[in-house]
Amino acid sequence: xxxxxxxxxxxxxxxxxxxxxxxxxxxxxxxxxxxxxxxxxxxxxxxxxxxxxxxxxxxxxxxxxxxxxxxxxxxxxxxxxxxxxxxxxxxxxxxxxxxxxxxxxxxxxxxxxxxx
Amino acid sequence: xxxxxxxxxxxxxxxxxxxxxxxxxxxxxxxxxxxxxxxxxxxxxxxxxxxxxxxxxxxxxxxxxxxxxxxxxxxxxxxxxxxxxxxxxxxxxxxxxxxxxxxxxxxxxxxxxxx
Numbered sequence: 001x002x003x004x005x006x007x008x009x010x011x012x013x014x015x016x017x018x019x020x021x022x023x024x025x026x027x028x029x030x031x032x033x034x035x036x037x038x039x040x041x042x043x044x045x046x047x048x049x050x051x052x053x054x055x056x057x058x059x060x061x062x063x064x065x066x067x068x069x070x071x072x073x074x075x076x077x078x079x080x081x082x083x084x085x086x087x088x089x090x091x092x093x094x095x096x097x098x099x100x101x102x103x104x105x106x107x108x109x110x111x112x113x114x115x116x
Numbered sequence: 117x118x119x120x121x122x123x124x125x126x127x128x129x130x131x132x133x134x135x136x137x138x139x140x141x142x143x144x145x146x147x148x149x150x151x152x153x154x155x156x157x158x159x160x161x162x163x164x165x166x167x168x169x170x171x172x173x174x175x176x177x178x179x180x181x182x183x184x185x186x187x188x189x190x191x192x193x194x195x196x197x198x199x200x201x202x203x204x205x206x207x208x209x210x211x212x213x214x215x216x217x218x219x220x221x222x223x224x225x226x227x228x229x230x231x
Binding site: 035042050103104106109 | 158164206210219220221222227
């Protein structure tokens with residue numbers, strides 16, 4: 001079965017500090033895509049960062065970066081210089097395959113609070 | 117990225133009634149996905165809607181309870197039928213964004229409360 005695990009239900013970080021959210025997943029496939037989504041209280045799901053499994057280089061988007069360890073099936077998110085607007089639920093997710101017919105598997109989420 | 121307009125943003129409904137949620141996308145997309153997010157939970161896929169064919173439902177979801185329409189490549193509706201308090205959730209539609217390779221864009225969600 002394809003699953004996503006986020007072992008940290010809740011985390012907090014001081015403003016301007018760095019925090020890392022963990023994610024592990026399970027799949028027997030070799031080609032897949034990994035995502036981190038942010039859901040603030042407005043409930044809008046926002047794509048934070050995406051990683052293609054065939055790429056060894058870790059993806060970065062401004063203050064957000066990932067540590068992708070394919071062999072370990074680990075996909076952690078690092079947020080640098082945390083800002084109050086980063087307070088949200090963060091969902092790790094992946095999708096297998098290269099067509100539009102594949103569904104996204106979401107983890108249970110990590111609630112991140114940025115403390116002023 | 118694609119822009120999805122989802123309506124209504126929230127509603128309070130009486131048990132036994134039905135609510136239809138609409139999603140309009142600003143570009144043509146092959147597949148649209150409908151999710152349920154129960155309070156404090158992650159997203160659960162309800163069904164996948166392909167234009168011109170019947171939706172494909174996930175285990176635990178049936179067409180009689182969650183009928184879906186997909187009349188064209190930019191629009192879809194999800195109906196929550198014969199509602200009970202257990203249906204109180206956030207419902208979201210999503211598309212694979214053609215302008216963001218393998219990024220999925222979501223509507224703003226519909227917060228449904230059944231009383």
